[in-house]
Amino acid sequence: MYTAEFDYHRPATLAEAIKILGKNKNSKVLAGGHSLLPAMKLRVAEPAALVDIGRLKGLSGIKASKKGVKIGALTTHAAVAASKDLTKACPLLAEAAAQIGDTQVRNRGTMGGSLAHADPAADYPTVLMALEAVITATGKNGGRDIAAAKFFKDIFTTALKSGEIITAITVPAYNNLPHMGGCYLKHRHPASSYAVVGVAAMVGLGENGVVTRTSIAVGGVTGVAVRCTAAEKALAGMAPTAENIAAAAAKVAAALGHPMGDHYASGEYRVHLATVLAKRALTAAVERAK
Ligand SMILES: Cc1cc2nc3c(=O)[nH]c(=O)nc-3n(C[C@H](O)[C@H](O)[C@H](O)COP(=O)(O)OP(=O)(O)OC[C@H]3O[C@@H](n4cnc5c(N)ncnc54)[C@H](O)[C@@H]3O)c2cc1C
Structure with missing residues (x-):
């Protein structure tokens, strides 16, 4: 698999990179190349020029x-x-x-x-x-x-x-806030490790042990990752018991309209995985918050 022909630029500064991008229609930034180059080899992407920012100073760290x-x-x-x-x-x-x-x-x-x-x-x-x-x-x-x-x-x-x-x-x-904990869990694709479903959960606990802040996001199920507000609201002001966490996790599906399905996992199965992973991620986040 070979890419289509393209011009290659390696600017020395960020300003120069922006200038080259502006001058070249259908040009693309090249960073680590681990998504762009496979796409170019498959001819899914055919940029006329690549602007390699990989060695620009000040953009890492x-x-x-x-x-x-x-x-x-x-x-x-x-x-x-x-x-x-x-x-x-x-x-x-x-x-x-x-x-x-x-x-x-x-x-x-x-x-x-x-x-x-x-x-x-x-x-x-x-x-x-x-x-x-x-x-x-x-x-x-x-x-x-x-x-x-x-x-x-x-x-x-x-x-x-x-x-x-x-x-x-x-x-x-x-970490400036007392009693905050978070967890990221995913069901990984066995070949690539990409998230078939990924769930990130953050939980904050008040002095009395009730939930003062929750954020739950789910990726891999819909076109873009989504915040699960119904699930977050279900935990607000509640004690983080196993029952309350399970009830909140059951509500993540509300944010997952039009789930994607493919030969690896149907949309319905992805929603199920999101619910299971949300329960586990919330439980771990609560433990870490304590
Ligand atoms: C085998 C394999 C397994 C992978 N598994 C996972 C996984 O489990 N989870 C996961 O999240 N990812 C996974 N990836 C993707 C990986 O994380 C890529 O590194 C990442 O998606 C792209 O980063 P890159 O630096 O390589 O970007 P590139 O491939 O260089 O660029 C990707 C795109 O972003 C643009 N771009 C790059 N940098 C910038 C910038 N600073 N500003 C504007 N545009 C920019 C490029 O123009 C291009 O369109 C996997 C990739 C491979 C090949």
């Missing part, structure tokens, strides 16, 4: 502050999984990154690339929805912040405008 954790778009999945700052401030994200693909994919694939690609079976979109993270995109008019909830528009479709490059991802600092 993880910085923790009181406000949250900022992750450069070129940070690899392996670096996210191994980050001590993230393990402390937002273990849920590191936990999800560790479950992506295999060692090679985690060493080459980048967080920005995964988000821009917006595969419905990818892990980060689900986690970023639950974490209420913010994605920073930079274009010729400067940078803008996009809430994760507004970033993913459809299958392989995002809010990125032509010529924009994802430069960073910011996750709020949940």
Whole structure:
């Protein structure tokens, strides 16, 4: 399998990369290449030019502050999984990154690339929805912040405008809050490890032990990952007992209209898996919050 012909650019700066993207119609950013190159080999994608940002300085690395954790778009999945700052401030994200693909994919694939690609079976979109993270995109008019909830528009479709490059991802600092816990679980496809269904859950407990904050997001079932608000509301102000968690998890289906099905898992089975995984993820999140 060979790609169609394309021009190759390796800019030295972000500004130069944005300029080249603006000048070349049908050009694409190349980061880790682990989604784009297979698509090009299958001729599903035939960009006329590639703008390789893989070696741009300042776009990788993880910085923790009181406000949250900022992750450069070129940070690899392996670096996210191994980050001590993230393990402390937002273990849920590191936990999800560790479950992506295999060692090679985690060493080459980048967080920005995964988000821009917006595969419905990818892990980060689900986690970023639950974490209420913010994605920073930079274009010729400067940078803008996009809430994760507004970033993913459809299958392989995002809010990125032509010529924009994802430069960073910011996750709020949940470790500043007492009694917060999170968990990401997925039913992985046995060949690729992509999420047939992935569930991210965050739970906050008050001093009296009742649930003060819940976020539950499900990916892999619908075109974009969704927040399960009915399930979240069901737990609000409740004691996190096994019965209450099961009742809340039973409500995730309400957010999963038009579930996708394929030869591996029907839509109905995906919804069932989401319910089971939501119950397990909430239970683990509550334990961690304690
Ligand atoms: C065998 C295999 C298994 C995998 N398993 C999983 C899995 O279990 N879970 C999972 O979530 N993913 C999985 N992936 C996908 C993997 O995470 C990819 O690395 C990721 O989707 C794309 O990141 P990349 O850096 O390789 O991006 P690239 O392939 O370089 O680019 C992907 C797309 O994003 C665009 N792009 C890249 N970076 C930016 C940027 N900063 N700003 C704007 N646009 C950008 C490109 O133009 C392209 O359209 C798997 C991939 C493979 C090959």
